[in-house]
Amino acid sequence: MSSSSRPWVKITGFIAFILVVIAASSPFIKHVKTSFIPSHTSDANAYKAPKNNVWSDLSKWEANSVANFLLSSSGLNLTDSAKATSDDNAIKLIELLQPNKSDVLSYLDGSSGPPARWARVVVEQGATKEAHVTNYMVGPLPLDESSVVMPLEFCYSSGRNYALNPMADQAKLLSFAKSFAVGIMDILAEILSDDQHPFDMKGLGVHPRVNYIVDETLMIWMQLYRTGFNSDATSLLPQGIYIQLNASTRNPENWKVLQWYFNNKIYANETEFRVAMESPDFKKSGLNMDGHWNDIEDFDSAPPGREMPSPTMVQPNGARYRIDKEQNFVSWMGFDFYMSTSSDTGLFLHDIRFNGDSVMYEVGMQEALAHYAGDDPMQGGQEFLDSFLYMGLYMYELVPGYDCPAYATFLDTEFHFKDFPKTNKNSICIFEYTADYPLQRHTADKRVSISRNTYLVVRFVSTVWNYDYTFDYIFYLDGTIEVKVRASGFIFGAFWTGGQANEDEYGFRVHDAVSTSMHDHVINFKADLDIVGTENTMVRVGVEPLTAEYPWDDENTSPRNTMHLTKTIVEKEMGIDWPRNSGELFIVMNQNETNKWGQKRGYRVMPGTGVGTPVHLTILNSTTLGKAAEWAANDLWALKRKDTEPRSSSPLNALTPLDPIVDFGKYVDDEDIMQEDLVIWFNLGTHHIPHAGDIPNTLMHTSSSSVMFTPFNFHDRDPSIHTRQGVKMETGKKVRHFGGSYDAGVRLRKEDLEPDLSRYQVPVDAGTNHSFVDKLGGPAPWN
Structure with missing residues (x-):
């Protein structure tokens, strides 16, 4: 790790915020546990997962044993983090090193036992001429005389396990x-x-x-x-x-x-x-x-109606989802999945199945990029790679009745911080919700049928200084999975001087000496799709104009102008952008599995219910960003899954952007991907052009982005007919409800409508x- 063996690299403007975190604290990784706020979840504790959660975060005992082992016998010359200065070597964090999928699959199918557990350890090394941040792997766990400490290199495309720390103190x-x-x-x-x-x-x-x-x-x-x-x-x-x-x-x-x-x-x-x-x-x-x-608050205005409380959702008969609190396993209306957390990127879901069929092995955020532009020395080079700020660690307590319904199930996240445990209480919520529009309806002669649109939400919020990001994993009754991000908070404003030739070139004046600053939000996610198994193929189904002659078309003297479908198999790894006029469908299919009608079973990847189509980075070959976020160049990528490519990014990319520890560009190496284990790396985000309406805060309904994974010939018919709630009314017949209905009134507590927030812990x-x-x-x- 000498300077002679490592090229000098250009550093991203993002380090403006990095400096705070590098020297500030030494957090050990947390782990999720279920901690129920009193709600109607009487059967939740009794439910058991079919398998142990092999992705579960390190327990307190495991994290502490790793710390003690490293401090006493690792040979890393470590100083207790409570006493360490920037000139010492100290543990920054400890978390689970996620097991390789190749090892997990044999456990899931019952052909082997669970994979060995290893810890990932990040060490701040300051007791050398140059300071570094370095990754190690420690294990297997539980620790014994055979346990080892090794450089963690296999999962980084650079082959390095470290990055230079330019401002260690x-x-x-x-x-x-x-x-x-x-x-x-x-x-x-x-x-x-x-x-x-x-x-x-x-x-x-x-x-x-x-x-x-x-x-x-x-x-x-x-x-x-x-x-x-x-x-x-x-x-x-x-x-x-x-x-x-x-x-x-x-x-x-x-x-x-x-x-x-x-x-x-x-x-x-x-x-x-x-x-x-x-x-x-x-x-x-x-x-x-x-x-x-x-x-951002106005306690004095009182327009008509504000004196009355707003409508709210209630859940009188208890939750319909089930949770195994020991294994962080959730089951709802045919869906089953496990949960884990990451210190830098928050909540991940694993082994998502629908009606027993595999759909996704893993889905979770990889990196959150915000790239600015401007004509001053700050905005002109400003960008943030927020995973270095440990977005998972800043999953603060959610506010019942506001962030989530009062009846939601709330979960804690735990981690070790400067050698003592810290808990972010109620920082994940799970709840079922009914939309303000039906899932299905039809009016015919003498009959009407209509269904409620009910879905399950798994939510967390990460506060990254001026922005609060709300992350949702949403599950629908037909097997659709939506990943959604909303943002609110104070924009990063620019100083307005006036007098420039093009005053509105990068933003708009919004106060005496404040201008908005244009920026792109590009938030990368990994979706490891396993559509009825790991052998999948992406097919691009085009919607294209056509001029054709038909034997029945004797009413025209020239060919008929119409349209048709085209099918193109994606044979090689590639980046893809959302099509113009929504003129293509991107479908991941299992070519070896068909439904009852002989159609290949698949899931379509499509823009979701956010504001507009998700974006990719506008800037070409960013001067400040370098190679730290090559995934941001396209909307999504179809790549072959590898154990050596578990993440599209690393928190340490922010330190060495021209030679990042993970260079996503190296993942795209022209490999064949037909009937292979595919990963779809997709981006959410928006071109944020703030205006006066962003003062004081950006509003979530104007700043949201999502992608949906929806069944496409995956079923023989719409499976939601078995689980949806609705009513059918026919002339001369009794009203028929399908699904449960309320046949008596309910008694509600005040807390069901307006929760008691006196126990809320403001961070x-x-x-x-x-x-x-x-x-x-x-x-x-x-x-």
């Missing part, structure tokens, strides 16, 4: 920023105040964007922000001063302040900026101040957990 950068700010306090007082807004140093913070590492040079652009006392809206409060720092060594004494950028002009150094300030034609930029304009680190601005010291960052 954020405290040094914080300290440098504080002392530097004190030295330029007169400048800040001049440009960041006016007669109505006296200067207050305590209300400022700094957000850095790491620019690149090349030829051993680490460049950082720093922008000042107000810290948002009123509403926590720090990302809406940028100030118009940007300062460049050369931080090429681990010793702050060698750091140098370079260029300054202010009011659309670049200055070579502080001296040049001071001279410019004395010039009579020097113009100050506007001020961006906190205030009621970014409040102490939410919103500031990834914010370098707030980490500078909160209300008084310079003191």
Whole structure:
């Protein structure tokens, strides 16, 4: 791991937030357990999964035994994380190393026992000239004299198990920023105040964007922000001063302040900026101040109707799904699946079956990318790869009656944090819900038939500083599975100076000195489809115009203009974009399995119920992103599954984007994929062009994206006829209900309508957990 064996690489602007997390804490991985909020789930505890959950997260005992083993006998020169500094080696996290599918399948079919359990361990290595973040595998578990510690390399396309950590000690950068700010306090007082807004140093913070590492040079652009006392809206409060720092060594004494950028002009150094300030034609930029304009609550308005509570869903007779709380196994209306969690990407589902047939081996998020554009040093190179911020660890407690219905089943997530356990209570919810539109209806002569559209939702929310992402896995009665993401929160605003030739080129002015900043959200997921087995083929069914002659068509003297279907088998690995005019169907079929009518059984991959078609990244060959997210170049990918390619990305990709530890581009190597074990890597997301309606918060119904996997000739007929609830009414006959119906009134508690939230635990680190601005010291960052 010497510098001579590793090329210098360019660093993504995302490290602006990475700096907070790298040196902040040493979390061990959590594991999901079911912890029921009082709800009508009387039979849930009695249900048993058919198999043990081989994907289940490490228990407290397992994680602690691994930590103790490494600290005492691993030879890694580790320091207890509670005592470690950035100059030590310390455990960052411990989680389950997911078993290889090739080992799991034989367990599921009963031909072998469960696969061995191994732990993945991430170590921050600072006791060397260069700091690294390194992955190891430890096992098998439970630990004994035969257990080993090995570099974890097989699952990374680079062959490396480590990445350079360019800023291992954020405290040094914080300290440098504080002392530097004190030295330029007169400048800040001049440009960041006016007669109505006296200067207050305590209300400022700094957000850095790491620019690149090349030829051993680490460049950082720093922008000042107000810290948002009123509403926590720090990302809406940028100030118009940007300062460049050369931080090429681990010793702050060698750091140098370079260029300054202010009011659309670049200055070579502080001296040049001071001279410019004395010039009579020097113009100050506007001020961006906190205030009621970014409040997200209004307790005073009372338009007619607001005084009444809104309608709500209830579940009077209890849950219809069943959960094995020991194995994290869920069963509902023909669906069965297991659950696990990942510290960096949240909730995964495994071995999804419908009416006993295999549909998916695994589905889960891989990475969440937000890539910005702008003409200032911050927005112009800003991008975030959020898995490095440990989105799973920031699955905070859900709010009953708001995030999920009051009757939902709530689950806890657990992990070890700085050598003691931490629990995120009620951070996953499962509930059944009925849509505001029917699943099926038909009116005919003298009869009407209509069915309720009921579905199951598995939900979690991850808060990544300014954004809250809501993730849903949704199951429908016909066997459809939908994966959906919604976003809300404060946008990452740009400073508005005015005077540019194209003022609306990257966004729109939304307040005195705030502009929106255009960006792409591209969120990658893995769907390992097993359509009635692992041998599958993707078929593209086209809907195309046709000019053809038919023997019966004697009414025309020329061929008839019409349309027809074409079928193209995807023979090689490839990336695919959603078709123009929805002119193609993407179907994953098992060529060896047919339904009653001789049609090959399959599942269609299609855009879901989000706002528009999911997007891929607009930017071509991103300067800041490098090769860290090659999966973002297309909407979805059809690739052959391999044990050595379990993830499309790694949290460490953010550290070395030009030579990432996982280069998805290497996965696409022209292999044959007909009747192979296929993985569909698909993207959710949107081109977010914020406007005045995003102030103060982006709204979820305008910021959602989803993909559906829906049966296509998978069944002989629609299977929902067996499980849906509805009514048939015929002239002269008694009303007939299919499925259960209420034949008496129900008594509801207040908690069924408005849950008691007095026990809700507001997280102490939410919103500031990834914010370098707030980490500078909160209300008084310079003191």
